Every structure is written in structure tokens, then in C-alpha cells.
Amino acid sequence: MKLVYTNENNILVNHAKNILENEGVEVSLKNEHGSTGMHPQFMFLEVWVNNDADEKKAKRILEEIENPPETEEWVCANCQEKNDASFELCWHCQAPAN
Numbered sequence: 249m250k251l252v253y254t255n256e257n258n259i260l261v262n263h264a265k266n267i268l269e270n271e272g273v274e275v276s277l278k279n280e281h282g283s284t285g286m287h288p289q290f291m292f293l294e295v296w297v298n299n300d301a302d303e304k305k306a307k308r309i310l311e312e313i314e315n316p317p318e319t320e321e322w323v324c325a326n327c328q329e330k331n332d333a334s335f336e337l338c339w340h341c342q343a344p345a346n
């Protein structure tokens with residue numbers, strides 16, 4: 249088994265686990281029950297791949313989560329202005345994206 253992901257935020261760790269499982273990677277969570285006796289608040293959950301061969305694939309998938317590719321600008325269908333990908337409404341005419 250190989251450790252591929254850990255984070256102090258258990259929600260993110262569970263998210264990573266779900267994504268890997270959706271990609272067909274068998275994973276296990278460790279430290280889930282605080283077996284080392286530390287206070288749960290200081291317990292980092294860890295995602296481990298069950299098969300060492302999946303380590304590279306898992307890390308590549310997780311890199312994409314943490315560094316999502318830049319999204320494209322979109323062009324308003326109403327007024328043809330360019331909008332930043334993060335805008336949900338056209339900055340110019342308030343029309344919704346797409």
C-alpha cells in the first residue's frame with residue numbers, strides 16, 4: 249500500500265477517496281478511528297492505494313483536483329462581451345453564462 253493523500257480537512261480526504269474510487273482505484277482510509285490515541289482534532293486522515301501499481305495514477309488524479317486546469321473565458325451570447333471563467337453572469341449585461 250502507498251500513501252497518496254493526506255489533509256487536515258477530513259472532508260477533502262473523503263472527497264479524494266471518492267474521486268479515486270470513481271476512477272477505479274482501490275483505496276483505504278487510515279487513521280479513521282484515531283487508533284494512535286491522539287486527539288481526533290489533530291488526526292489527519294490518509295488515503296492509501298491498495299495496489300502499489302495505482303500510486304502514479306492516483307497521484308496524477310489528485311494533482312488535477314488540487315490544480316484544476318485554467319478554465320476558458322466565455323463569450324456572452326447576449327452582448328458578445330468576454331467574461332472571466334469565474335463569472336456566472338455577464339459583467340456587461342448580467343446575462344447568465346451559457
Ligand SMILES: [Zn+2]
Pocket residue numbers: 324325326327328329338339340341342343
Ligand atoms: Zn453580456
